[in-house]
Amino acid sequence: MNSISKTTINFLKDLKQNNNRDWFANNKSIFESEQKLIKKFYVSLQEKLKEHDEIESLKMFRIYRDVRFSKDKTPYKPHFAGNFVRATNKLRGGYYLRIRPGESFLAGGFWEPNKEDLLRIRKEFEMDTSEIREILNNPTFIKYFGKLEGESLKTAPRGFDKDHPDMDLIKMKQFIVTRSFTDQEVLSPDFLDEINKSFKAMRPYFNYMSEVLTTDLNGVSIID
Numbered sequence: 001m002n003s004i005s006k007t008t009i010n011f012l013k014d015l016k017q018n019n020n021r022d023w024f025a026n027n028k029s030i031f032e033s034e035q036k037l038i039k040k041f042y043v044s045l046q047e048k049l050k051e052h053d054e055i056e057s058l059k060m061f062r063i064y065r066d067v068r069f070s071k072d073k074t075p076y077k078p079h080f081a082g083n084f085v086r087a088t089n090k091l092r093g094g095y096y097l098r099i100r101p102g103e104s105f106l107a108g109g110f111w112e113p114n115k116e117d118l119l120r121i122r123k124e125f126e127m128d129t130s131e132i133r134e135i136l137n138n139p140t141f142i143k144y145f146g147k148l149e150g151e152s153l154k155t156a157p158r159g160f161d162k163d164h165p166d167m168d169l170i171k172m173k174q175f176i177v178t179r180s181f182t183d184q185e186v187l188s189p190d191f192l193d194e195i196n197k198s199f200k201a202m203r204p205y206f207n208y209m210s211e212v213l214t215t216d217l218n219g220v221s222i223i224d
Contacts, residue, residue, distance in 0.1 A: 001037060001040030001041045001043070001044050002041070002044055002189075002192045003041070003187070003188075003189050003191060003192065004038070004041060004099060004186050004187055004191060005034075005037055006187055007034060007037075008034045008037060008038055008080070008099070009099075009101050009183055009186065009187065011027075011030055011031065011034045012078050012079060012080070012099070012100060012101050013078075013101045014027070015027075015031075015076055015078045016078035016101070019074040019075065019076055019078065020074075020075070021075055024075070024076060031063070034080075035063075035080070038080045038099065039060060041192070042058055042060060042082045042097070043058065044192060045084075045097070045192060045195060045196065046058045046084060048192065048193075048196040049084055049095065049196065049199060052200055052203070053086060053091075053199075053200075053203070054086060054087035054088065054091060055084050055085065055086060055087060056085045056086060056087035056088075057084075057085045058082055058083075058084055058085075059082060059083050059084075059085065060080075060081075060082040061077075061080075061081045061082060061083075063076050063077050063080070064076060064077075065077055078100060078101070079098050079099055079100030079103070079104075080098070080099045080100075081096070081097065081098040081099070081100075082096075082097060083095060083096040083097075084096075086206075089214070089223055090210060090214055090223065091206070091210055092110075092206065092209055092210040092213050092214070093108055093109055093110065093202070093205075093206040093209055093210065094108060095107075095108050095199050095202070096108060097195060099186060101183055102182075102183060103180075104180065104181040104182075104183070104185075104186050105178050105179060105180040105181060106178065106179050106181075106195055106198055106199070107176055107177065107178045107179075108176070108177055108199065108202045108205075108206070109148075109150075109174075109175050109176040109177050109202075109205070109209075110174065110175040110176070110209065111150075111174055111176060112174070113173075113174075113175070117213055118173065120212060120213060121175065121209070121212060121213070122157060122160065122170050123217060124212045124217070125166050125169045125170045126160060126164060126166070126170060127217060129166045129169055131208060132169065132208060135204050135205050135208055136148055136205075138204070140201050141177075141201065141204070141205065143201075144177075144179055144197075144198050144201045145177040145178065145179055145198075145201070145202075148169075148172075148175060148176070148177060149174070149176045149177065149178060150172050150173060150174025150175050150176045151172070151173045151174050152168075152171040152172045152173060153171045153172075153173060154171075155171075156170070156171065157170065157171065175209070177202060177205065179198050181194075
């Protein structure tokens with residue numbers, strides 16, 4: 001399955017307009033059919049990814065929402081989404097793709113790094129940002145992703161000089177890259193290749209972050 005079907009987009013549009021259990025129950029067979037189609041697309045993308053990266057697994061997310069602690073009580077997510085896990089503890093970062101009418105996007109990076117990883121990244125930036133800035137300023141990176149995204153602290157993290165010249169990076173709490181797509185782009189026959197090229201363009205960033213997160217500040221490996 002090398003392309004997204006228009007029926008998939010139409011189903012998701014209908015679900016957004018009729019996000020209730022009765023409608024979903026009456027259209028369960030359509031959902032199951034579209035779910036099978038989209039899973040085939042993600043599997044095809046996984047095979048593409050394996051040509052240039054080590055992928056351990058594909059996880060497709062459930063369409064059912066957990067509404068227990070949410071103000072939004074709609075029971076279903078009007079999108080399909082999945083992520084690809086990189087293999088071994090030496091390869092950090094992961095690939096994510098969401099298909100949602102008018103709001104489709106891919107993403108990769110580090111959404112909620114644990115406190116140890118976050119400190120290690122900040123210490124690396126405190127010491128030297130020349131390599132990461134070279135990656136972020138690369139024309140290919142800018143073409144696909146624009147810039148590094150994510151939430152930041154309002155002030156310097158504890159223990160860091162507030163006047164450090166690289167405080168813009170040190171303050172970050174998340175380190176994410178994204179690319180959005182229109183419905184026309186999602187339905188185009190080259191969408192699979194475009195996603196794959198985007199994920200491939202993340203590799204220099206992933207390679208850098210993997211090196212940082214698997215070594216100490218002297219560059220010595222901290223994993224077996």
